[in-house]
Amino acid sequence: MKAAIAKALANHPDARVQDQKEFEKTASGFIDSLLQFVTVMLLLAVLIALLGIVNTLALSVFERTREIGMLRAVGMTRRQLRRIIRYESVITSIIGGILGVGVGLAFGWIVTKGLADQGATFTVPIGQLIICLIVAAIAGMLAAIMPARRAARLDVLEALQYE
Numbered sequence: 001m002k003a004a005i006a007k008a009l010a011n012h013p014d015a016r017v018q019d020q021k022e023f024e025k026t027a028s029g030f031i032d033s034l035l036q037f038v039t040v041m042l043l044l045a046v047l048i049a050l051l052g053i054v055n056t057l058a059l060s061v062f063e064r065t066r067e068i069g070m071l072r073a074v075g076m077t078r079r080q081l082r083r084i085i086r087y088e089s090v091i092t093s094i095i096g097g098i099l100g101v102g103v104g105l106a107f108g109w110i111v112t113k114g115l116a117d118q119g120a121t122f123t124v125p126i127g128q129l130i131i132c133l134i135v136a137a138i139a140g141m142l143a144a145i146m147p148a149r150r151a152a153r154l155d156v157l158e159a160l161q162y163e
Helices: 002-008 020-063 065-073 078-114 126-143 145-152 156-161
Strands: none
Touching (some): 065 078, 065 156, 078 126, 078 145
């Protein structure tokens, strides 16, 4: 049967004769490639977000130079100052992660509702979502290293005279 179909389609080189297993293998290969592409795009988005957090924190430290000088003048240690900057970064990244997970879940639900007639179902991968939020917190902590170091190195007297 398969040979007869292949012979009938000999004039159409772009057509392939496949059984159910071959078709599933071809389709799953395409889906795997698509998921790899989406993963690479996600990693690029995370990298861009990290650069955005670093930029925002550096600007925040720059704008709050006088405030940082006041805090240091009344007794805040360099370690406490670095910790504040790290917490600010982690909180920002976790909020971004929660918003991203929420929007992703909403879009996933919408897409699966649209493809429900083709057998798509909506499932929530809770483990992966928790890992994403943990990675967001770690990324926020890493993004805060340079701005926190800069803030801790500010000279108290120069910071108080700033502006």
